[in-house]
Amino acid sequence: xxxxxxxxxxxxxxxxxxxxxxxxxxxxxxxxxxxxxxxxxxxxxxxxxxxxxxxxxxxxxxxxxxxxxxxxxxxxxxxxxxxxxxxxxxxxxxxxxxxxxxxxxxxxxxxxxxxxxxxxxxxxxxxxxxxxxxxxxxxxxxxxxxxxxxxxxxxxxxxxxxxxxxxxxxxxxxxxxxxxxxxxxxxxxxxxxxxxxxxxxxxxxxxxxxxxxxxxxxxxxxxxxxxxxxxxxxxxxxxxxxxxxxxxxxxxxxxxxxxxxxxxxxxxxxxxxxxx
Amino acid sequence: xxxxxxxxxxxxxxxxxxxxxxxxxxxxxxxxxxxxxxxxxxxxxxxxxxxxxxxxxxxxxxxxxxxxxxxxxxxxxxxxxxxxxxxxxxxxxxxxxxxxxxxxxxxxxxxxxxxxxxxxxxxxxxxxxxxxxxxxxxxxxxxxxxxxxxxxxxxxxxxxxxxxxxxxxxxxxxxxxxxxxxxxxxxxxxxxxxxxxxxxxxxxxxxxxxxxxxxxxxxxxxxx
Numbered sequence: 001x002x003x004x005x006x007x008x009x010x011x012x013x014x015x016x017x018x019x020x021x022x023x024x025x026x027x028x029x030x031x032x033x034x035x036x037x038x039x040x041x042x043x044x045x046x047x048x049x050x051x052x053x054x055x056x057x058x059x060x061x062x063x064x065x066x067x068x069x070x071x072x073x074x075x076x077x078x079x080x081x082x083x084x085x086x087x088x089x090x091x092x093x094x095x096x097x098x099x100x101x102x103x104x105x106x107x108x109x110x111x112x113x114x115x116x117x118x119x120x121x122x123x124x125x126x127x128x129x130x131x132x133x134x135x136x137x138x139x140x141x142x143x144x145x146x147x148x149x150x151x152x153x154x155x156x157x158x159x160x161x162x163x164x165x166x167x168x169x170x171x172x173x174x175x176x177x178x179x180x181x182x183x184x185x186x187x188x189x190x191x192x193x194x195x196x197x198x199x200x201x202x203x204x205x206x207x208x209x210x211x212x213x214x215x216x217x218x219x220x221x222x223x224x225x226x227x228x229x230x231x232x233x234x235x236x237x238x239x240x241x242x243x244x245x246x247x248x249x250x251x252x253x254x255x256x257x258x259x260x261x262x263x264x265x266x267x268x269x270x271x272x273x274x275x276x
Numbered sequence: 277x278x279x280x281x282x283x284x285x286x287x288x289x290x291x292x293x294x295x296x297x298x299x300x301x302x303x304x305x306x307x308x309x310x311x312x313x314x315x316x317x318x319x320x321x322x323x324x325x326x327x328x329x330x331x332x333x334x335x336x337x338x339x340x341x342x343x344x345x346x347x348x349x350x351x352x353x354x355x356x357x358x359x360x361x362x363x364x365x366x367x368x369x370x371x372x373x374x375x376x377x378x379x380x381x382x383x384x385x386x387x388x389x390x391x392x393x394x395x396x397x398x399x400x401x402x403x404x405x406x407x408x409x410x411x412x413x414x415x416x417x418x419x420x421x422x423x424x425x426x427x428x429x430x431x432x433x434x435x436x437x438x439x440x441x442x443x444x445x446x447x448x449x450x451x452x453x454x455x456x457x458x459x460x461x462x463x464x465x466x467x468x469x470x471x472x473x474x475x476x477x478x479x480x481x482x483x484x485x486x487x488x489x490x491x492x493x494x495x496x497x498x499x500x
Contacts, residue, residue, distance in 0.1 A: 015452070016450060016452035016453045016455070016456045017450055017452075017453050017478070018450055018452070019447050019448065019449075019450040019451075020450075021450070021452060042447070042448070044448045044450070044478060047339065047480065048339055048448060048477060048478035048480075049339055050339040050340040050341070050343045050347075050477070051339075051340070051341050051342065051343060052342075052343045052344065052345065052347075053342070054345070074465065075348060076347070076348050076351065076474075077453075077456065077457075077460070077474055078339070078474045078477060078478070079343060079347075079348075101447075103279075103331070103446040103448070103480055103481065104332060104480060118299065118301060118302065118395075119420070120418045120419075120420045121297075121299060121369075121395055121397050122299060122300075122301035122302075122304075122395040123395075123417060123418040124395055124417040124418065125300075125301040125304055125305055125395055126301050126304065129418065135420070137281075137420070139282070141447075142282065142445070142447055143282070143284070143425075143432070143438065143441055143442045143447060143451075144433075144441055144447055144450060144451045145428075145431045145432075194446075194447045195447060211423075214426070215426060218426040218427040219426070219427060219428070221427050221428065222428055223427055223428060223431070224425050224426070224427045224428060224429065224431060224432065225425070225426045225427040226281075226282045226422070226423075226424070226425055226426075227422075227423040227424070227426065228281050228282070228420050228421065228422055228423065229420065229421055229423060230418060230419060230420035230421070231418065231419065232417065232418050233415075233416045233417060233418060233419060235415070236415065237406075237409070237410075237415040237416040237417075239416075239419050241419065241421065242402075242419075242421070245421060245423070250421075250423050252402075252421045252422060252423055252424065253287045253290075253401055253402060253403070254281070254282075254283065254290060254399075254400070254401060254402065254421070254422045255281070255399070255400075255401075255402035255405070255419055255420055255421040255422060256280065256281050256397050256398070256399045256419070256420040257397060257398045257399075257402065257405045257406070257409065257416050257418075257419050258395060258396075258397050258416070258417045258418040258419070258420075259384075259387075259395075259396045259397065259398065259409060259414050259416065259417060260414070260415060260416065260417030260418075261387065261388070261391070261392065261393070261394070261395065261396045261414075262300075262301065262305065262393060262394050262395030262396070263305065263393050264304055264305060265304075265305055265307065
C-alpha cells in the first residue's frame with residue numbers, strides 16, 4: 001500500500017488504523033507514509049476507511065488555518081478525506097503478504113479467503129479429524145503482531161520431526177519445499193504477513209508431545225502463537241480431548257463447536273450401481 | 277481460518293458473545309449453497325442478532341466509498357440486512373453474532389428443523405454452547421478448543437485493547453485504533469456506541485459484537 005502524497009492532507013487518521021503500525025507521519029514532508037517493510041498488504045486502511053473525495057489544497061488550507069487558531073479539529077476517525085490510500089501492483093514474493101493478510105483474497109490453493117482451510121468446521125462432511133485424533137491449528141502473528149516466514153519455519157522444522165501429518169490443503173504447506181523437514185521456500189522467508197496458520201493432525205496419544213514442542217519453540221519467535229486443538233466427538237457428543245488437555249495443565253473455556261448439521265449429497269453417500 | 281476462536285477475555289466477559297456460522301464443504305456440498313446461506317441468515321434475523329455478515333461480501337457495518345462532508349454529522353450506520361442477504365451469490369461463510377444464549381438456543385431449534393445440510397459451527401464459551409446444543413436437541417459432532425496465546429507476549433497491548441481488537445479475528449481492527457477509541461470514550465469525544473460502530477466497519481466478515489464492545493468501552497471509560 002502506498003499513500004499518494006499529492007492527495008495526503010496529513011490528517012493522521014490512517015496512522016492508528018494500520019494493524020502493523022506501518023503508517024507514520026514523515027515530518028520532513030508533512031505527509032503520511034507507509035513503511036513498506038512492515039506493511040503486510042492487508043488492505044485494512046484502503047478497505048476499512050471511508051473515503052471522501054475532497055480537494056486536497058482546500059482541506060490543507062482549512063486545516064492549517066484552524067491549527068493556527070489552536071482549534072481542535074474533531075473529524076470522523078475512520079475517514080480518508082482525499083482518498084489518498086493507493087494499492088500497489090504486487091508481484092512475487094511480495095504478493096504472498098496480501099494472500100495471507102487480506103481475508104478477501106482467496107488463496108489459490110484452498111479457494112478460501114484468509115489464512116487456513118475449513119479445518120474442523122466442515123468435519124461433519126469431510127471426516128478430516130476422527131475420534132482418536134487431534135487436529136491442530138497453530139497460528140502465528142495474531143493478534144496484531146505479524147510474522148515473517150522465517151519464524152514460521154522454525155516451528156515447522158521442529159514439528160516435522162514428530163509423528164504428525166501436515167494438512168496438505170493448507171496455504172503454508174503449499175509453500176514448503178520439503179514437508180518431511182518443514183523447510184519453507186527461501187525467497188519468502190523474509191516476507192511479513194498479518195498471520196498464518198500451520199495445520200496438522202496426530203493421534204491423541206501424541207498430543208502432549210506436540211504441545212510441548214509448540215510451547216518450547218514459541219518463546220524463541222518474534223511473534224505470538226495461538227493454539228487451537230480439535231477432535232471428533234463420540235455418539236453422545238462428548239470428547240476425550242478436554243480431559244487430556246486439562247491433565248496436561250491447560251486452562252481453557254472458549255471453543256468452536258461443529259453441530260453436525262452438514263452432510264454429503266445423497267449421490268455421494270450411496271453411489272448408484274453401475275448398469276452393465 | 278480460526279478467526280472466531282481466539283477472542284480474548286475472561287469467561288465472564290465472554291458470556292454475551294456467541295458467533296454462529298454456516299459454510300458448505302468445498303467441492304462436496306456446494307450445490308445450492310448460496311440459497312441455503314441466505315436461508316440461514318434470514319432465520320438468524322428473526323432472533324435479533326447483533327451483527328451478521330458474509331466472509332466475502334462484508335457485514336452490516338461497512339466503510340463508504342463516497343462520503344460527503346455532511347456525513348460527519350449524519351452518518352448512515354447500517355446496511356439493510358435483507359440487502360446483505362440478497363447479495364450472497366457465492367459459497368463462503370456466513371455468520372450471525374448473538375449476545376444472548378436464549379436467542380441462540382431458539383435459533384438452534386429453527387436450524388435443526390430446517391435441516392439445511394451444510395456445516396454449522398458455534399464459537400463461544402464451550403460449556404455454554406454445549407448446554408444450548410443439548411437443550412435444542414443437537415449432539416455435537418466436533419470441538420476445537422482455544423489454548424490461548426504463547427510466544428513473545430511482551431508484544432501484546434493492555435486487556436481492554438486486546439478484548440476489542442480480537443473481536444475481528446482477521447486482525448482488521450488494530451490495537452492502536454482500539455486504544456484510540458477507548459481514549460475518545462474516556463475523553464467524552466464519542467459515546468461507546470459510536471466508537472464501537474467505527475471499529476465494526478473494519479471487520480470485513482461481520483463478526484464484531486457491538487454489545488460486548490460497548491460494555492468493554494464502558495468499563496474502560498471508568499477504569500474497571
